[in-house]
């Protein structure tokens with residue numbers, strides 16, 4: 193490759209990798225498979241090796257990817273939390289061994305599974321847990337002590353006296369918990385996490401430890417970062433010690449005196465992959481002896497005494513038997529491939545999601561074809577390609593009828609999915625009512641999914657609005673109900689009528705209208721009637737809104753069924769007015785100076801108005817001043833503002849601004 197071409201490619205790769213890292217580490221929402229990311233990173237490494245002139249010290253090849261958010265206090269790690277060099281074929285493990293043997297004699301290797309979670313440091317003083325933090329960029333992480341305290345397997349006190357100890361571990365979310373969380377997120381209309389690793393990271397970095405606690409995270413500890421008071425010389429002994437101290441240590445660790453056996457163990461761990469109740473993405477080989485580790489040293493990003501072998505996504509061929517269409521709780525019609533069962537990454541799989549028509553068209557998938565199925569880091573298997581078409585094979589067409597209610601499904605512009613938009617579709621009714629009753633919506637205590645399902649089955653409710661015409665006698669004979677629970681339910685229904693406009697708007701479950709948007713609408717319009725007659729432009733003009741959201745809202749209110757539902761709710765006496773206090777912060781970050789006499793309000797009224805909107809008021813003009821409000825007979829401050837080029841507002845302009 194030419195110099196100039198290489199330079200261009202290097203820059204391109206860096207930009208892409210940085211963006212992907214941001215999505216992965218900061219937003220916990222990756223947009224590509226890890227395998228793809230790793231491939232690009234390796235390409236960049238190769239190029240930097242060939243063209244050393246283009247190396248930089250902030251390239252993704254030398255930086256650890258995480259970033260400390262300022263939601264948390266930052267923690268500077270005494271012992272740097274590095275990453276691991278990863279390799280994808282066993283020849284590279286042999287090369288690792290050769291390299292190690294250039295510097296040291298008779299290495300012993302410890303082999304461990306690589307847990308797919310996020311790295312944390314736990315610090316103990318006088319055997320007491322004092323602080324826990326994320327890896328961050330390896331040098332500075334985030335203080336997540338309170339959240340880590342909710343992880344039951346982290347000991348708050350060590351079982352033996354140790355003056356000072358810092359350990360490193362991997363926080364993860366067991367697969368079962370992940371699946372349950374994703375199911376809940378789908379019911380609640382939230383965007384579900386992509387995989388257990390992102391779910392663990394997102395859960396650990398919550399502002400509210402109560403939410404973290406609910407996510408049922410777990411940890412495996414795999415390293416002593418520093419210790420005072422106990423002498424250890426090697427990794428194996430330190431893992432044994434960590435167990436004795438009460439930690440949940442990495443589930444298997446074995447020691448070998450040659451690389452061949454170590455590689456066999458790596459392969460064994462790979463073959464067991466699907467049997468663990470959590471995700472592993474590889475196996476790690478580490479030099480055991482600490483003094484040997486010191487001799488080998490580290491690069492800026494990786495230690496030279498360890499290497500991670502990443503398991504490739506496993507692929508197999510099978511025959512596609514049929515395609516089933518399911519309607520999800522948001523009305524989306526999803527095709528699922530049903531194929532002859534195959535063992536894959538430790539489990540037997542027989543189905544995979546086909547996403548939508550575009551996906552099927554692109555891969556030209558037809559029933560009877562031989563398909564290639566893969567299971568990557570994500571739990572859900574996917575169809576990679578068609579290996580061979582069968583005779584007379586035809587690309588499958590998703591029928592445009594809802595399999596649940598039989599009404600015609602529609603494909604909206606800019607959307608790949610077919611959707612059943614019948615609001616009375618039974619497949620969606622359950623979800624709609626569960627959402628309506630949920631805590632952040634109308635908060636109807638005692639009305640859980642099981643009861644809602646029973647009410648629907650009995651034909652007692654055909655929409656959320658019917659909840660308010662339920663009679664105590666209707667429900668008291670239902671399973672697990674009884675007189676008392678029925679009365680309680682009546683009381684919570686009554687109470688929920690006062691939930692207020694913001695909650696009600698959210699409870700409707702309008703597409704693209706989340707909790708925050710509902711709050712903003714309620715504050716802006718004040719009553720449901722006003723929201724209903726608002727134009728798309730008016731709605732889109734609200735800070736935080738866009739045209740897509742506005743159109744969703746308009747479309748919702750244009751449906752006949754919506755009108756019916758609203759009139760039933762009105763009849764039942766559900767409050768349709770805003771109860772939210774305005775906590776706007778549009779002027780946050782702006783500093784005002786008031787000068788001269790204002791005719792419409794006093795200075796202190798003006799000051800209060802500014803502060804209510806998050807702005808600040810100062811008495812003297814400086815470069816930091818954002819606006820000077822000039823009333824009648826403004827004097828020296830006005831002159832100063834003109835000199836400094838600060839924006840000057842007339843009283844009318846100011847009144848418009850705060851209106």
Ligand SMILES: NC(=O)c1ccc[n+]([C@@H]2O[C@H](COP(=O)([O-])OP(=O)(O)OC[C@H]3O[C@@H](n4cnc5c(N)ncnc54)[C@H](O)[C@@H]3O)[C@@H](O)[C@H]2O)c1
Pocket residue numbers: 212213215216217222223224225226227229230256257274275276278304305306307308309310311312327361362414442476500
């Ligand atoms: N999909 C994307 O867009 C995207 C973006 C950025 C990063 N990524 C992924 O994130 C990973 C980036 O790597 P990384 O730097 O976070 O490191 P890594 O996950 O590849 O490996 C290092 C980590 O492994 C962990 N670990 C688990 N078990 C261990 C054990 N037994 N011994 C030692 N360490 C153990 C450690 O916490 C350490 O931080 C890659 O898998 C990459 O694909 C993906």
Ligand SMILES: [Zn+2]
Pocket residue numbers: 519594595596597598599612613614617618619
């Ligand atoms: Zn339907």
